[in-house]
Amino acid sequence: MLLGLAGNSCIGHILRCFRAKTHSSFTSPINSFQFSRSIYCATMASAAAGETRTEPVYFSDTYLFSFDKASVLKAEKLEGDSNDYAVVTDQTIMHPQGGGQPSDQGEITTSVDGTDVVFQVKQVSKAKDSQEIKHIGCFSSGSAELLPVGQTVKMTINEDMRRLHARLHSAGHLLDTALNRLNASDLIPSKGYHFADGPYVEYIGNVANEERDKLMASMNEVLSDLVKENIATQITVGDSGERIVSIAGLPCPCGGTHVKSTAEIGPMKVTRMKKNKKNMKMSYSLESS
Incomplete structure (x- = not known):
């Protein structure tokens, strides 16, 4: 863990x-890429087989406020009456709430066949003993159907926060x-x-x-x-x-x-x-x- x-x-x-x-x-200290990959690989090796996994890119750079290399693993509507969804990607720059630290906020964006997709991230979470990081929020433009598995997206976080x-x-x-x-x-x-x-x-x-x-x-x-x-x-x-x-x-x-x-x-x-x-x-x- x-x-x-x-x-x-x-x-x-x-x-x-x-x-x-x-x-x-x-x-001794190592460069950011080596560090992020070292932690990620060590953690993934111990994760349960078949579990959705998200690489915590924020480990390597606190000041990486924008990132355009993440791919969608799933986008699912949350239970209940709200319009909130959980979007999971293979990598993220958004820190989940935990360790005494608040969650990041920001947005996930992409364009599919000329349609802009904007997902407002209100909360980021990671369950104990899970390697899956969930971005919780709602669509201000587009819909979950426009975030299929493998879709490349751009992440932007609230820099001041x-x-x-x-x-x-x-x-x-x-x-x-x-x-x-x-x-x-x-x-x-x-x-x-x-x-x-x-x-x-x-x-x-x-x-x-x-x-x-x-x-x-x-x-x-x-x-x-x-x-x-x-x-x-x-x-x-x-x-x-x-x-x-x-x-x-x-x-x-x-x-x-x-x-x-x-x-x-x-x-x-x-x-x-x-x-x-x-x-x-x-x-x-x-x-x-």
Whole structure:
């Protein structure tokens, strides 16, 4: 399974790599095409025979906002009274909701015998343990009959939304790096929510009430330094074929989209620390998010 693409947050998987002091178990960075194909082939080899499969092209380039090489595998009307359909293609640049990250939105277009087909993608989804990525939405022009199997289509995503999602997701990882620099080993990340309407990371552990303001101030100083240092994001393939994303040097299995460097996250800060049952919830914000 590709970590971070289903319902569980990729941050939960940091439990086995958080505070890592070395990258010796990971391969060195490789080019985008090799990376995308390596992850895709490793995943496809373990998929069930006969299952519809979609290659996640977004793995190789967060900033690929348009793509004209996808082919339709199926287009089916959803159950119920709505006019929504699910379109599945052999490749996609659209990230499905999962791993604490929101879904991309955009459109799928083509022309068949002079008729323009425009499919508005409102939601992208991927079921747990499935390799099929579904684009959910409706036709503003044309119909499903004009999207036969094998039809080549063009995908365009909402660029502003993708850039924001990447910043928010990478910022969530940067909290972990900041804690690592502060040697706050009592806090272990367990859950992430990288949505614009109140992003946060939950940590296993506790910080005493009287220590929270001090930790928040220290965190914000370190976060400011990390952004200014403009540390490049590293994406590698692990020994078991999993995708490893390192934000400011801290590796984590993750299937999300991320910025190229910490400078692209922009100014950020921890806004609140609150006890949530047995966990500590750390809320954060981005400038202009």
